Amino acid sequence: MARLGVDCLPALVATLDNGWEPDTKGRQAVLAAIAMLPSDAAVSFLLDRIGDRFVLEAACAAARRFPVRMMRAAAARCPVASAAGREHLAAVLSEVPQEWFDPAFAQLGESDQSRIKGLVEDPDALPEVATESLPGLLVAPPWLADTPKPSPTVIRGLGAEDDPRLEWAEEEKQRFAECAAEFEPTAPGPRWDLMAEEVSRRYRPDYVCEMLAYGPSEFADPLLERWKGELKANSREEVRSFIHAILLRFGRAVTDRIVKYIADTRREGDCLGPIVSLAAARTAAHWFADLKVERAEGAAWLDRHGATGAILLVPDAVGGEKKRRTAAVTALIHIAERQGSQTVIDAAGHYGEQVAAAIRVVLEQGPVETRPAKKPGIGAWVNPRLLPQVAIKDRTAALPKTSVLHLVSVLSIAELDTADRGVEVLAETCDLESLRAFSWKLFEHWDSAGAPAKDRWALDQLCWFGDDETVRRLAPLIHEWPGLNRHHHAVAALQVLGRIGSESALLAMQNVALRAKFKAIKAEAGKQIEVIAARLGLTREQLADRLVPDFGLGEDGALVLEYGPRRFRVLFDEQLEPYVTDEDGKRRKSLPKPGAKDDPEASEAAYKRFGELKKELRAVTGDQIRRLEAAMVNARSWNREEFERFFVRHPLMRHLAKRMIWHAETADGRIGFRFAEDGTSSDANDDTIELPEGAVFSLAHPIHMEPKKCDAWGQILADYEILQPFEQLSRPILAFTEEELSTGRLTRFEGSYVEPGHLLGLTNRGWVRGKPQDNGTEFGMHYPLPDGGYVAIELDPGLQIGMGASDNETQRLDTVFLTDEIDDYYRRRGGHPTEIDLVASSEVLATLERLPTVD
Incomplete structure (x- = not known):
């Protein structure tokens, strides 16, 4: 044998x-x-x-x-x-x-x-804890029970008292108002009459929505009875603004129609938040109990309106309609777990003792999250003896092997899109570091067993206890898997990073978005970046700070590439173009090709890395320069920790930041400074200074500098042969004339002809294209001024929506004017601002001055 x-x-x-x-x-x-x-x-x-x-x-x-x-x-x-x-x-x-x-x-x-x-024999192994001290979920979980589930108690004839209303959370009404205003027409004027006339002839859902949201009361109020709740607009964002505006305007009169739209479309679920009604409660219960994607939004409504929601749902929980009863029971158990069983029992007491007794039985059956319809199926690859011990909270003992299988079962059935009670029990019972180690090893065993599709939960479960180390280990696999025909696993891993939601996960996601070869992976990375940003409460600008890659550069902002016997340092010029220096400090524009005396593998890898770096930098550099210029124009500021993290210590951004002049501002005034390679700061006399505590930092605009200081800074930069990545010290300073401020007309620009490509490029500088009219023509562009009002351009013949620069005609700047209101056709009417921020004035005029004109 x-x-x-x-x-x-x-x-x-x-x-x-x-x-x-x-x-x-x-x-x-x-x-x-x-x-x-x-x-x-x-x-x-x-x-x-x-x-x-x-x-x-x-x-x-x-x-x-x-x-x-x-x-x-x-x-x-x-x-x-x-x-x-x-x-x-x-x-x-x-x-x-x-x-x-x-x-x-x-x-x-x-x-x-x-x-x-x-x-x-592991001398560090912990003794097994007595099962008596463990929660039932880890000793005798519900799915092992052989007892049949009790028949539900049905009490017919109950009905919830439905009194639809809006209950606003702190600052929520303000947020709704801001969203509503995003698509509000600034001055449609006679257009309301035209829309009302059109709607009187035939029902136009798009017109009706806009008039209900923003139209004058004499037009909007009569339409309310005719409106069936449909929401039609050019984009989902515009639909969302309609919901906010109509809710704010009509309140309880439209709640059921708004809820019906949300329930039917499964969109804008967060708009359900302030609505308290039976329809809203039923929608939230259905989403939480029956739907995967919308489950979290259903849970959010139940958590917010716990006691009130329970009162509304109790009749359904003991009613005769099975589907509605199941959803209500699931929701009530969730409310009981979050806010205590007595909250739900008291809610049931509104309907009498018989109902309260029936609800007590429901709650005693235990959380539905840990009562799956059948015993969880665990793959043969899961063997407790191959997995590390899981220590209890105080690390004095570990779970018995039998409890480890129950732990795995909890992870296999955990609901990913909401807080899962089973996972919460694990976190309350076990040591977190121990759970993290166990979670990763469980994933490794699944991967080693061939990553069976039916057990993909072994990848998903990394989100529950994952930390920065989990992110570090998982990120390389996301790059590797698509090439191994494991695209779906890469997408799932991106979603895991999204649920971990840390800044390290954010950076890993950005790295995938930059380097992934597959469009679907890039798209999913972008989606998860938005998920994490929302979870961390980051603004668009704060998110951009965190997404700047470091490209593997060292603390000194340089990258060392090894050829074996030769070594090269990669440095950057003022435009972040990479160049190299050899060991003698001699500058080379590019890395030399490997020679016969170089290490073949090391030199080839280094040469390839330099080529990749140049390609990656091209995708990043322009965006970062434009972002810094916009920050200067918009007077964006950073606190000290942010400034040092995102500029002084960042191996890439420091190359740009050290070429700029900064302001450190406190209640006592502002100080101009620049910082050098060694991290020290100096003033306009080139003397080293200490930056004040508690200062906020911003890029200095020359309009806020004394001319002598501006000249002094320019001389210092010239002495050090420092070129700025964009115009700062040399930036033109312009202002409106007295006549322009009094008349509101910028006649110096009127009558010029400009190629459409140059006009479309204005959107990169904060200009907004006009709203396309029925024939698809955008009749102008405008620039929102920071203190209110606009600079507007009336174009002839106008830009065509959906057409690029080469397909549009040359545009004549018919009228260029200041205005308090924007008409869809860019006709000048009404008043105009007369006091305009100095920086905004200079920037918008400089932009118009630079527009290339044609004969």
């Missing part, structure tokens, strides 16, 4: 190496066959390849069949095994049945016995 094992092994190994892809069932079958061979060579082969896919499972099977062979082979490898290798060996030996372990161990020599003891 042993001879048979030796004879078969070479053929099986050849088949394994040449005949099968690494993630196929065929590979598993060949490895299973090798594990059956009664030979030392077969066992040795498995241990030598223990880190390969599916091999650990096969080695464990061989250990159960041939314990003596496995022990001898493991002992032989013990002295040279790495830490990970010893872990694998220990895992394999743990598969030897206990009744066979001691007899097999006795057949080993003294040296081998000592090594095996070192592998299987």
Whole structure:
């Protein structure tokens, strides 16, 4: 028989190496066959390849069949095994049945016995905790109970008292108003009459929505009865603004129609928040109980309106309609977990003691999150003896092996889109660091077992206890998996990072968005970036600060590339164009090609890295320069921690920031400064200064500098041969004339002809294209002034929506004017601002001055 094992092994190994892809069932079958061979060579082969896919499972099977062979082979490898290798060996030996372990161990020599003891005996192992001290979920979970679920108590004839209303949270009404104003027409004027006339002839949902949201009362109020709740607009964002505006305007009179739209479309679920009604409660309960994507928004409404929501839902929870009853029961149990059972029982008491007694029975059945319809299915690859111990909260003991399987079951059924009670029990019972280590090892075992699709929860569960170390380990796999035909796993891993939601996850996501080769992966990364930003409460500008990549640069802002005997430092010029210096400090525009004396692998990798760096920088540099220029124009500021983190210490941005002049501002005034390579700050006399505590930092606009100071800074930069990435000190300072401020007309620009491409480029500087009219023509552009009002341009013949620069006609600047209101056709009417911020004045005039004109 042993001879048979030796004879078969070479053929099986050849088949394994040449005949099968690494993630196929065929590979598993060949490895299973090798594990059956009664030979030392077969066992040795498995241990030598223990880190390969599916091999650990096969080695464990061989250990159960041939314990003596496995022990001898493991002992032989013990002295040279790495830490990970010893872990694998220990895992394999743990598969030897206990009744066979001691007899097999006795057949080993003294040296081998000592090594095996070192592998299987863990001096740091914790004793198992008594099951009496554990929650029932980890001892006798509900899915193991053989008792049938009690029949529901049905009490017919109950009805909730429905009194629709709006209950606003702090500052919520203001947020709704801001969203509503986003698409509000500034001055449609006679257009309301035209819209009303059109609606009187035929029902136009788009006109009706806009008039209900923003139209004068004499037009909007009569339409309220005719409106069926449909919301039609050019974009989802505009629909959202309509919801906010109509709710704010008409209140309880429109709540049911708004709720119906939200329920039917499953969109704008957060708009459900302030609405308190039976329809809103039923929608929230249905979303929480039955839907995956909308579950979190359903939970948010239930958490917010707990007691009131319970009163509305109790009649459904004991009603005769099964689907509605199930959703209501699920919602009431959730409210009880969050706000206490008595909250729900008191709500039931509004309907009498019989109803309260029925609801008590519902609550005693336990949380629905831990009562799946059937026992969770756990793959054969899950073996508690191969997983690390999970310590309890005080780290004095660990979970028993039987409880570990229950823990795995909880993770396998946990709901990802809301707070999961089962996971909360784990977090309350177990040590967090221990759970993190266990979670990652569980994922590794799933991956090693071929990542079976039915057990993808082993990847998803990383989100529950994941930290920055989880992000660091998972991020490289997201880049690797699409090339291994594991695109869906890469997308799922991005969603895991989104749920972890830390800044390190944000940076990892940005790295994927920049470097991924597959568009779908880039798109998912972008989506998850928005998820994390919302979770962290970051503004668009704050998010941009955090998404600037460091490209692997060192603390000194340089990258060292090794050719073997030669080393090169990569540095950057004022436009972040990379260049290299050799060991003698000689500057080279590019990295030299590897030579005969260079290390082939190291030099080739370094040369490739430099090429990738140049490509990546091109995608980033222009955006960062434009972002800094916009920050100067808009007077954006950073506190000290942000300034040092995102500029002084950032290995890339420091190259731009040190070429700029900054202001440090306190209640006592502002100080101008620049910072050098060594991190010190100096003033306009080039003297080192200490920046004041509690200051906020901003890029200095020359309009806020004294001319002498501006000249002094310019001389300092010239002395140090520092070029600025965009105009700062040399920026033109312009102002409106008295006549322009009095008349509101900028006649100096009127009558000029400008190519459409230059006009479209104005959107990068804060200009807004006009709203397209019925023929798709945008009749102008405008620039919103910071203190209210606009600078507007009336165009002839106007820009066509959906057409690029080359397809539009040359545009005549018919009228350029200041105005308090914008008409859709850019006709000048009404008043205009007369006091305009100096920076805004200078910037908008400089932009118009620079527009290239044609004859």
